[in-house]
Amino acid sequence: MRSSQKSGQIRVMGLILAVGSMLGLGDLVSQLSGWPVFEQSRVAAATPQEDFEAERKKISDTDYNKRYQLANKFYQRAQAAASKQQLSAARANLDIAEKEVKSILAAKSDHLGASLLKPAIVSLRKKVGGGSSGSTPVKPPTKPDKPPVKPVTPKPGKTDGKVTLLTKDQINLIKVYEVDTNKKPRVNVPSKTIDALFTKYRDSQSLRPYLSKKGRAKFKNLKGWQQLNLIFDAQARDLYGSVKINTVPKNISTFKARVHNGLLQRHCGRCHGGGKAKGLYVIKTRATSDETVYTNLMILRRTQSGGFPLIYTTAPEKSPLIQFALPPDDAMRSHPKVNGRPIKPFFRGINDPQYKVVKNWIGGLYGEQDDYPIAFQPPGGSKAKDKDSDKSADDDKAGDADKSAAG
Numbered sequence: 001m002r003s004s005q006k007s008g009q010i011r012v013m014g015l016i017l018a019v020g021s022m023l024g025l026g027d028l029v030s031q032l033s034g035w036p037v038f039e040q041s042r043v044a045a046a047t048p049q050e051d052f053e054a055e056r057k058k059i060s061d062t063d064y065n066k067r068y069q070l071a072n073k074f075y076q077r078a079q080a081a082a083s084k085q086q087l088s089a090a091r092a093n094l095d096i097a098e099k100e101v102k103s104i105l106a107a108k109s110d111h112l113g114a115s116l117l118k119p120a121i122v123s124l125r126k127k128v129g130g131g132s133s134g135s136t137p138v139k140p141p142t143k144p145d146k147p148p149v150k151p152v153t154p155k156p157g158k159t160d161g162k163v164t165l166l167t168k169d170q171i172n173l174i175k176v177y178e179v180d181t182n183k184k185p186r187v188n189v190p191s192k193t194i195d196a197l198f199t200k201y202r203d204s205q206s207l208r209p210y211l212s213k214k215g216r217a218k219f220k221n222l223k224g225w226q227q228l229n230l231i232f233d234a235q236a237r238d239l240y241g242s243v244k245i246n247t248v249p250k251n252i253s254t255f256k257a258r259v260h261n262g263l264l265q266r267h268c269g270r271c272h273g274g275g276k277a278k279g280l281y282v283i284k285t286r287a288t289s290d291e292t293v294y295t296n297l298m299i300l301r302r303t304q305s306g307g308f309p310l311i312y313t314t315a316p317e318k319s320p321l322i323q324f325a326l327p328p329d330d331a332m333r334s335h336p337k338v339n340g341r342p343i344k345p346f347f348r349g350i351n352d353p354q355y356k357v358v359k360n361w362i363g364g365l366y367g368e369q370d371d372y373p374i375a376f377q378p379p380g381g382s383k384a385k386d387k388d389s390d391k392s393a394d395d396d397k398a399g400d401a402d403k404s405a406a407g
Contacts, residue, residue, distance in 0.1 A: 048074065048092045056100075064104050068113040071100040075117060075124070082128050090128040097121055112318065112332055119314035162281065163379045165291040166298060170374050174294055175245035177366045178252055179228075185247035187224030189231070193242045194220065197231060206233035237373075251364045256293050258357045263325060264296060267346040279303065280310065281379045299378040301371040316362035322347075322355070 046054070052074060059066045075097040081090035098121050104114040166174075179185050202211060207230065210219040219227065228243055248256075268282055280303050283292045300321065303310050312319045323331045325346035347355040366372070 048077070048089070048096055052096045052100075061107075064108050064111050065113070067100060067104055068111065068117065071097045071104070071114070072117055074100070075121060078124060078128070082124060087128050090124075094121060094124060094128060098125070110332060112323075116312055116315060116318055119312075123314065163283065163295065163299070165283075165295045166374070166376070169241060170376075171290055171294045172243075172245060173241050173374060174297070174372050175247075175249055175252065176228075176240045176243055177372050178249040179225075179245050179247070180250060181225045181229050181232075183247075183250065184223070184225050185245060185249070187228050188244040188246060189224055189227045190242060190244070191220075193231075193239050194227070196239060196242075197234065197236055200238075201234040201236050204234035204236075206230050251361060252294075252297075254357070254361050254364075255297060256288075258354070259361055260293050260296060261287070262354065263321075263346055263358060264300070267325060298372070298374065298376050301365075302376060302378045311362045311365070313362055313365050313367060316359045317350075319362055322358060322362070325358075326350070326355070 052070070055070055056067075059070065061067075074093045078090045078093035078097060081087075081093060097117070101114050101117050101121060104111055105118065108114075179187070181187075198207065198211070198216065201207060209215055210230075219230070222230075231239055231243065264282055265284065265287055268280060281299060283296050283299070286292050300311055301309060310319060310321045316322065318332065327345045327347070327349060330347075330349050347358075349355070
């Protein structure tokens with residue numbers, strides 16, 4: 001019995017010492033109990049600033065590409081922290097990225113990578129707050145910029161042999177995100193969707209006038225686009241996919257007629273439309289079908305060039321898709337040479353009407369860094385790299401971007 005009691009006392013004292021050690025009271029507990037305390041040596045984790053300083057001192061002040069890579073690294077850390085709602089960590093990493101980008105652009109204002117990273121930082125700053133202004137996070141508007149929702153993965157669609165085409169449900173969801181309700185589009189909101197809206201989002205301020213029996217009847221008599229506006233106001237994101245858009249949004253029709261059938265198919269598709277295409281991959285089979293058009297749109301939005309989208313909605317004129325199609329004299333960054341020769345530009349220059357169409361189309365797309373909540377991986381994507389890119393790129397203009405990612 002005494003042995004058992006002693007063993008129990010040892011366990012209790014061990015627990016007390018352990019807790020005291022964790023609370024920083026190890027010495028006090030030891031003095032009161034007469035028991036020695038053995039604290040584990042712990043090495044404090046380096047702060048983001050310490051990490052940055054350790055890496056930054058290895059880089060020359062004039063090596064702007066490596067400095068941009070370092071800034072982008074801390075921006076991506078901030079993104080990851082923000083996605084986990086770790087706002088303090090997000091702000092700390094974002095502060096570092098922002099300061100370094102400002103320093104790069106102060107010394108070299110035409111650095112493409114830093115120029116593209118700057119608006120991305122501004123966008124993320126709105127979500128996490130902090131910075132020199134000390135602002136608090138700002139919730140994104142719900143109209144017309146609908147918040148992204150968890151990616152949906154309907155049953156796989158058809159395939160062109162290399163990539164799975166979008167399904168009708170996925171195509172419809174893109175329409176929901178691109179539709180402009182100010183144009184009074186033809187929209188159908190099913191009864192089941194309305195019932196789910198009032199069951200799950202009845203506390204939404206926008207729905208309060210419609211909660212009574214008469215109010216519900218009034219809601220059902222609204223036009224489909226008016227009902228959709230209220231769904232957006234309620235931020236009923238899980239219901240977006242059940243709404244049917246029976247009108248092609250203007251930005252999508254512009255893409256099909258002026259971008260997809262022109263720049264993408266006739267220009268980029270000459271090299272990037274085959275099975276051996278590197279970086280960007282353009283689907284050319286059944287080129288006018290909705291499945292091909294919308295899937296090529298997703299490919300454009302998801303294919304990466306140097307860690308950034310080919311189309312950059314916050315700075316359309318700097319999008320690699322546009323830059324690679326300009327004459328070398330007008331481009332901040334030229335397309336890599338093919339077989340030792342520059343490619344023929346698609347645009348005549350920045351005053352070309354077609355250039356303005358493509359730039360305005362990019363600027364009118366939904367979202368900034370995020371696009372549509374659809375699970376989709378483009379073939380090749382940012383991992384592909386053209387063997388000629390290292391030889392032909394102008395490093396000062398190109399930053400660290402992948403030269404083979406666009407047509």
